[in-house]
């Protein structure tokens with residue numbers, strides 16, 4: 541098994557509280573991991589540390605054997621995140637936002653062209669198709685979309701990035717159950733009818749517990765600590781009841 545991302549002896553505290561504690565986690569290539577736990581248990585904190593955006597007080601994050609602080613921008617672009625707050629640029633249109641996912645692969649001229657108009661239309665439309673939005677949505681402005689549509693644009697931007705790993709912070713909140721199931725299927729089954737490569741390794745935080753059966757590994761957080769780290773077939777209901 542190839543190790544992709546490792547969190548070693550991670551602890552992070554703020555003035556008020558311990559946010560995560562003694563986290564040791566290795567994510568191997570191809571794993572589909574559900575991250576679960578009560579509100580405030582540390583899921584978003586763990587994801588922010590895993591993608592290098594939050595530097596922990598203690599411990600190290602290792603990407604393919606190298607400390608995350610020392611990897612190149614190209615390598616860093618292989619770690620994709622769907623943020624809970626989505627981090628879309630409301631004043632830009634949908635195509636421009638989706639193309640932001642590919643900034644790491646292109647130069648300054650391409651970035652400028654993206655700001656000036658709609659480029660790479662076909663690829664953007666493939667990403668939209670994957671989240672069941674019509675092609676013409678590329679011309680819409682993000683600030684005119686609903687919460688659920690915005691979430692789908694954030695997922696489309698992630699697809700455009702073509703990362704090796706997806707770290708998703710509740711990507712299915714705000715989405716109706718059928719849509720959540722279809723998008724999750726895309727990641728789980730690696731449906732490759734598109735011109736884009738779907739990330740084969742995923743760690744996704746969830747509140748919809750019924751979805752965990754689609755994953756092969758479950759990580760449960762309680763008060764900032766990993767208290768469950770098990771293959772899905774070894775998880776039982778009483779454990780889940782205890783976690784929540």
Ligand SMILES: Nc1ncnc2c1ncn2[C@@H]1O[C@H](COP(=O)(O)OP(=O)(O)OP(=O)(O)O)[C@@H](O)[C@H]1O
Nearest residue numbers: 554557558559577578579580581582583584585586
């Ligand atoms: N920016 C911050 N500064 C200080 N403490 C924070 C900050 N963000 C979160 N916390 C605290 O860290 C702990 C973990 O929060 P976190 O957001 O990681 O939990 P979560 O499991 O993602 O919650 P939710 O399911 O509600 O999104 C909580 O006690 C929270 O109050």
